[in-house]
Amino acid sequence: MPDHAPPDVDVPSLTALLDGTYAEIRDLTRKRLVEHAQVLTDAREMPREEFRERVLQVVQELASTGQTGMGFPVQYGGGGDIGASIAAFETMAFGDLSVLVKVGVQFGLFGGAILQLGTKKHHDAYLERLVRAELLGCFAMTETGHGSNVQALGTVARYDVQTGEFVITTPDTISRKDYIGNAAAHAQVAVVFAQLVVEEESQGVHAFVVPIRDDEGRLLPGVRVEDDGRKIGLNGVDNGRIWFDEVRVPRDNLLNRYADVTEDGAYESTIDNPDRRFFTMLGTLVQGRVCVGGAGIYASKVALAIAVRYALQRRQFGSPGGPEELLLDYGLHQRRLFVPLARTYALHFAQEVLAGQLHAVFSATQEVDEHTRRALESRAAGTKALGTWHASTTIQECREACGGAGYLSANRFDALRADTDVFTTFEGDNHILLQLVAKGLLTDYSSSFGELDQLGMVRFVAGLAVETVIERTAVHKVLERIKDVLPGGDDDWDQEAGINDPAYQLAMFRWREEHMLAGVARRLKRGMDSGMEPAEVFSRCQGHVIGAARAHVERLVLEAFTDRTAAMPEGANKAALNLLCDLFALSTIEAERAWWMEHGRLSSARAKAITREVDELCRRIRPIAQDLVDAFGVPAEMQAAEMLADETTAV
């Protein structure tokens, strides 16, 4: 047994490192959460209707403090700092998530659409009031039968040249707007995504501002709304369905940053290609995905903080006569909590990089090139997918690790799990998002076809020689990077380096990504060459496509973690993060070790050594586990877990 003294973690300094650039904003947010801690209890005890009003009240109070408007321009009462708004949103995920999601609906989706898709006339008309939460709105994109495939929406907005109005219509039941937050009760205005028809010609999906309720909250003529009813979670948010029956809005209500209709009915756009136009419009809404992924990571921190603390109080079994053993002294319990703990740290740093890139792109004074924007959107999609799946599995594991106590709502896992459950679905279904990532990699972020058009991607890839695909794609860059870390570029790099060598771990991740991407390209091409329909080719390769995307995103996550720790000064905190980084890298390789073994990059002996090292890393993290969750800075009130009260579990 190696004898390692555990690092003497400096918790406040580790918290400062995690809080990063926006430490002050995060601390302010923590204070706000503590002020509103009662809402966590209300979520459990209030009837649904009452709780919705309570959540609205909290959102309005937060808005009045500036907490929710940091990303809007200063001249409209905002904070003018996108990075700050993301940091504030992420940190709010420590608290009640209905509040968080209602904030996301009002300021992120509704406000974001007005800001990003509208022009000055819309900004002047709406932004100030919406930032103050005086004007409540909803984001009416998804329909019952059209979710991920936004380009296939059924709602129609026909331009009536006689009156200079758009006429919004729901043609059938599957085209009713559905799952729309703020729709069932509170929204006065909807941003409606609909097929624009001008002079009988369809111009694709565009967004329109459509008033749906008057000042007294009564629905306007032609608008029908139905409550979506109880949901698994987020019952403080009023999701609903909307039907439009020939609802007329003035021509000015088209959000016309990228396209417009002239008074006499001519369609105009600065972007000729309709797919690219649509892609560009959607792309401006990327912040929502960044926020949801971050929220998933922060919600995971709450669950881990509670479960680790419980495991350091609760005892079970042991030698006769002596005290029972603490749960956290069991090897399996360590694995159940520390592997997700390490991944939470890893995702935290990946999210930090992503949020920084988003801030840079959206705060740039010069036009940012399209390739950079597409790469950002891809990274946002991938991080959202991994961050939200991570939340689901981590919170669930923490619940189970706390046994019966974990099942009681007072102990927080109920709300954490139920409220985050839909994170894997909304703002883009995770599988679809990973397909988007793969498409970006395989086409080098071309936007010459629709955002989510997988069959277009199949045809595109199949139309090139495989070598060309690999050259044209991000793949060869990855290969070069393997050589960066292991300059020998030797075929035996996988045998020579130690498993705890970050260069080895990175090379393993990169090699997998490169190999999977090239493999997908070959399979798509082979499928098309064999005469199969593109839909069939895609269906057969779908798991591979998604696997390649996941490998890519995990490589980005590992790089973010490795870069961050490498930049730290030597000391206990660096040593602690290195343990976590090793655990993240090696547990990820362990989970997927069959793949590397199948592809000749991992011997049985080395695979077993990795499993042993994962166990050993868990044992080394055990003495500092409390510090590592304390560093998240989850306010005690947000951990308000009854079972952590000393008298209930301490022996």
Added chain:
Amino acid sequence: MPDHAPPDVDVPSLTALLDGTYAEIRDLTRKRLVEHAQVLTDAREMPREEFRERVLQVVQELASTGQTGMGFPVQYGGGGDIGASIAAFETMAFGDLSVLVKVGVQFGLFGGAILQLGTKKHHDAYLERLVRAELLGCFAMTETGHGSNVQALGTVARYDVQTGEFVITTPDTISRKDYIGNAAAHAQVAVVFAQLVVEEESQGVHAFVVPIRDDEGRLLPGVRVEDDGRKIGLNGVDNGRIWFDEVRVPRDNLLNRYADVTEDGAYESTIDNPDRRFFTMLGTLVQGRVCVGGAGIYASKVALAIAVRYALQRRQFGSPGGPEELLLDYGLHQRRLFVPLARTYALHFAQEVLAGQLHAVFSATQEVDEHTRRALESRAAGTKALGTWHASTTIQECREACGGAGYLSANRFDALRADTDVFTTFEGDNHILLQLVAKGLLTDYSSSFGELDQLGMVRFVAGLAVETVIERTAVHKVLERIKDVLPGGDDDWDQEAGINDPAYQLAMFRWREEHMLAGVARRLKRGMDSGMEPAEVFSRCQGHVIGAARAHVERLVLEAFTDRTAAMPEGANKAALNLLCDLFALSTIEAERAWWMEHGRLSSARAKAITREVDELCRRIRPIAQDLVDAFGVPAEMQAAEMLADETTAV
């Protein structure tokens, strides 16, 4: 591409096969569920207090029809058929699970304890009224600080020889009874598990009948109850905490089937060894585990039936111009639903074998030997663990596969997921249960030490030569069975047989089980030999111990499936089940393929072939998927999924 015509499944006949011996009971139960279908809506809409009363009402109505008393002796108003009672319980899992769990608490736990641990005087005093649900009771075993380790319970029952009474006391907060169903509101009587102290000497845990409420529902003196409050699910069940402050009950209230205290304070038992005595008492309660595992499997069927139907209605993406593709035509969607579908069938047949064995042992007219009882308990523990984890993951996957629609409570996944979540914890935490399975295998079901005493097991195994362990344990039987199916016994069996050959699949499962068990034995021995403390040895091997148990149970599951299909007449239904059996076997090998590769039993080429075959099996199951879920016979009312209404999703 191989060209296989899909089997023309005979759905009613497949349902009959699945319903098995108790088809009539299951059909009767379906009728009852449909009569009470309104309770599914009530679960979503009623406030918690009101819903609890509603559930009680349903349970009492069911009791009046005989639905819930099938397992009790005829002379007390029961049906006298244990197998029937299990079939009825399993099938009830199609409906509201608060009703199911309240039935389990009243008739399984409370009633089962009176029946199995009590003697004629207790049966005469309680059974008839409890079978009619006139006398409501609870099963007060678990305490806040003592769950899985029942032998360490803190509640004390001291015999007062002066008055001939037991005095029940809760010594500290961690020893309050907790999570007790029926305790918060409805139970008049509790079966309390407590440390029996006679003449200052502790005799270990025994069960006592303790009245806690009078006929008007008021708590009796010395009894304090607290509501456990809102839970993740099962909010129709009134779970609570109980404290006892010197509560006195007559000597007759000791459930004295296995041990008694004479009037003048002498402790007597037919079983000398206290560990064995305790083990025997607990063993009689095995039916609860069998029922919970079965309920998990049946709840999974509901989720799969809904998700498959939705995937055959909902379209997304596709070639421009044409209709979009059905979700179920995507390769990944097929994998997401069909792999759990195959496993559901597999677990169904394993559960059928288990329920049959339980019925045989508990209906036997002669005394059943202890080894058979221990093996049954082990099988029940393992099947419960796999069945309930399967429910959690399957229902979750189905929810995600239905996207936003899956998040709405009306579409059933909410209740299914939330209500089954605690199945992995109650009636024995799944990890602990698998440890019990491993202990049984490694000690050949010895009961000479406590049921869950892992350290005793470590010492026992370490005290033998490894060869002895392997000889004494079930391991060598497994090895013989490999030879049974592959008589050559050749070292190259893993290369020669086709991957769809059941003999190959069985041999793979058996070889893994044997190798893992022998490996655990070696590691435990080596750990002890190196001078480590037993607790440390166990902590380090824990994952391996649990993995070995899981391998064992999965082998039993595959054997049950293979045996069942082998016995079927040739035809379409057999062909369909063979597809599912192959998919279960190969997807299980695929998921764990790294292990076989590490141990030299699976080549890279064969591993890849298995992955391709899993994909191919999914494509072949696609045309019969609707039939395969229809065969479960989930009443349409139990699938009451709003999203399946034709007008909402059909194009």
